[in-house]
Amino acid sequence: MKSISTIIGVALLFLAGLCYFINWHALVPAFTVLGVAIITRKALEPLIIGCAIGFILLANQGGSEEYFPEGKGMIFPLNMFDGMFTSIARDAHDQGLIWVILVCILYGAFVQLLNVSGGIQAVGRYSEAHVKSKKQSLIMTYFLSFFFFLDDYLSALSVGNTMRPITDKFGVSREKLALVLSFVCVPLTIIFPISTWTIFYGSQLTAIEGGVLNGAGKVITSPIEAFLGTIPYNFSAWISLILGALVVFHLIPDSKGIKAAEAEVKPYEPEVAKVKKNPAKQGKLVYFILPLLVLIWCTIFPYPFDMDYWGSLEPSTEVIFGSIDALRGIVTAVVFTYMYFLLFKVIKFNKISKHFVLGLETITFVLTVLGFTYLLKDVQNALGFNEFVASHLQGISWLNGATLPFVVFALVSWICWATGSNWGIYAILVPTTAIMSHTLGADFWLSQGALASGTVWGAAACFFSDNRVLTAQSCKVDMMKHGISQFPYQLVIFGVSSVLYLVAGFVL
Known part of the structure; x- marks a missing residue:
C-alpha cells in the first residue's frame, strides 16, 4: 500500500x-x-x-x-x-475563517465538558446495554450521526468521541469508525434542508442575477426554498448514505485498506479500576442530552426575547429557516453547560475551568491545519485557479445541455478534492453554472445539484479537508491513514454518481 x-x-x-x-x-x-x-x-x-x-x-x-x-x-x-x-x-x-475557528474551539470545549461530566460515558453505558456485537456498534454509529445533521463539524466531533470507546470494545478499527463517519457527516448536511451548508449554498442560489424561479414562476427569495430544488439531484450524497449502510450491515466486503486496519486491532483489555471507599459518581444521560438539545434548539431558533422573530404573525420558510446560526448555538450551549454543571454541582469549578481550557487546546492542531487550508485557497485564487477552471470549462467543444451536469460534477469534485475547499467554489461556479445551463438548455436544478454534489464528494474524499481533520481528531486516528483507507469507497461513489449524471442529463 x-x-x-x-x-x-x-x-x-x-x-x-x-x-x-x-x-x-x-x-x-x-x-x-x-x-x-x-x-x-x-x-x-x-x-x-x-x-x-x-x-x-x-x-x-x-x-x-x-x-x-x-x-x-x-x-x-x-x-x-x-x-x-x-x-x-x-x-x-x-466572517469566514474566524467563524470556523470560533465554532471549532467551542465545539472542542463543549465535547470536553460533556466528556468530563460523564455524559458521553453515560451514552456509552446506555449503548452497551443495547449494543451486543461489532456489527451493532457500527450500525449505532451510522444512525447516531443522523441526529447531528445541523453541521458536519458537530457530527464529526460528537459522534466520533461518543462511539470510539464502544467500537474499541468490540474490536472495530478506528479507521473503520472514521470511514462510517465519512459516509454520513458531510452528505447529511447537503440533504437535510436545515444545515450550515444549506444556508450558504441557498444564499448563493438566491443571489443569482435575475433570480431563480419556483414552479409557480415566482422569484425565490428564501435560501432554504432555493436549496430544496437541489436535494433530489445530490446523487453523491445519497449514494454515500446508501454505501455507508451497506458497509455497516456487512452487505459488501471491506476494502483492502480497511481489512488491514481491522487485522491490526489489538484485543480489547478494559482497565481494572481499583476499588475506592468513595467511588466517583457516574455521569448521567441527562448531562449529555440536555446540553445537546440546547445546542440544536439554539442553532435553529433565535433567543426567546428576539421579538423580530417570535413576534412574526406570518411565519414563512425565510423567517423560520433564515435564523439558523451554528455559532449562536454552540456559544449558548457552552455557556449553558458550564453554568448547569456548576450550579447543580455536577463538576467542581476548578475542574470545569481546567477542562474547558483543555477543550480549547485540543483543537489547536486542527485550527492550524484549517488556517493553512484557507491560505492555500487564497494563494490559488491569486494565481487565477477559479478563472482557469471557468475558462477551460467553457472551452470544452463537446459540452452541451446533456453533458453539462456530468462535466460540472466531475470538475467540481476534483477541484474540491485537490484544494480541500468547497464553500469558495460556490461563489464562482454557482452563477457560472446557472449561465451555462441556461445557454446550453440544461436542466437548472440538475446542474446545480451536480455542483453541490461535487463539493460534497470533494470534501469527503479530500485527504486534508476540514472534515477529514475533525473526523480523524475525534476518532483518534492518523488523518492520512483515514484518508487513504476510505478513498476506494469514494471512488465508487464518484463512479456511480458520474453515470447517474450522464443518464439524467440525457433524460431530463
Whole structure:
C-alpha cells in the first residue's frame, strides 16, 4: 500500500512540475500538496509546502493583487508572512475563517465538558446495554450521526468521541469508525434542508442575477426554498448514505485498506479500576442530552426575547429557516453547560475551568491545519485557479445541455478534492453554472445539484479537508491513514454518481 501511495505521490509531483513548465501555475500548489501529503501521510507540512510554492510563484510570476495587495513586489518568504496576515484579516472581515475557528474551539470545549461530566460515558453505558456485537456498534454509529445533521463539524466531533470507546470494545478499527463517519457527516448536511451548508449554498442560489424561479414562476427569495430544488439531484450524497449502510450491515466486503486496519486491532483489555471507599459518581444521560438539545434548539431558533422573530404573525420558510446560526448555538450551549454543571454541582469549578481550557487546546492542531487550508485557497485564487477552471470549462467543444451536469460534477469534485475547499467554489461556479445551463438548455436544478454534489464528494474524499481533520481528531486516528483507507469507497461513489449524471442529463 505504501509503495502504491509513493508512486501516486511522485506522479502528482511530476504533474505539478509539468504544470509549471506549461505555465498552468494555478494548478502547481494543489498538485504539490497532494503529492507531498500522499508520500509523507502528513497533514500540516504539505499545506505549508504548497503555500510556500504558491507564494514563490506569486513573487516570481505575479498574480492577482486582489488577494494580497500589500504583498506587491515583496520577495519570498516575506510575501508569505504578509499573506498570512492578509488572508486572516480578509476572512475575519468576511466572517469566514474566524467563524470556523470560533465554532471549532467551542465545539472542542463543549465535547470536553460533556466528556468530563460523564455524559458521553453515560451514552456509552446506555449503548452497551443495547449494543451486543461489532456489527451493532457500527450500525449505532451510522444512525447516531443522523441526529447531528445541523453541521458536519458537530457530527464529526460528537459522534466520533461518543462511539470510539464502544467500537474499541468490540474490536472495530478506528479507521473503520472514521470511514462510517465519512459516509454520513458531510452528505447529511447537503440533504437535510436545515444545515450550515444549506444556508450558504441557498444564499448563493438566491443571489443569482435575475433570480431563480419556483414552479409557480415566482422569484425565490428564501435560501432554504432555493436549496430544496437541489436535494433530489445530490446523487453523491445519497449514494454515500446508501454505501455507508451497506458497509455497516456487512452487505459488501471491506476494502483492502480497511481489512488491514481491522487485522491490526489489538484485543480489547478494559482497565481494572481499583476499588475506592468513595467511588466517583457516574455521569448521567441527562448531562449529555440536555446540553445537546440546547445546542440544536439554539442553532435553529433565535433567543426567546428576539421579538423580530417570535413576534412574526406570518411565519414563512425565510423567517423560520433564515435564523439558523451554528455559532449562536454552540456559544449558548457552552455557556449553558458550564453554568448547569456548576450550579447543580455536577463538576467542581476548578475542574470545569481546567477542562474547558483543555477543550480549547485540543483543537489547536486542527485550527492550524484549517488556517493553512484557507491560505492555500487564497494563494490559488491569486494565481487565477477559479478563472482557469471557468475558462477551460467553457472551452470544452463537446459540452452541451446533456453533458453539462456530468462535466460540472466531475470538475467540481476534483477541484474540491485537490484544494480541500468547497464553500469558495460556490461563489464562482454557482452563477457560472446557472449561465451555462441556461445557454446550453440544461436542466437548472440538475446542474446545480451536480455542483453541490461535487463539493460534497470533494470534501469527503479530500485527504486534508476540514472534515477529514475533525473526523480523524475525534476518532483518534492518523488523518492520512483515514484518508487513504476510505478513498476506494469514494471512488465508487464518484463512479456511480458520474453515470447517474450522464443518464439524467440525457433524460431530463
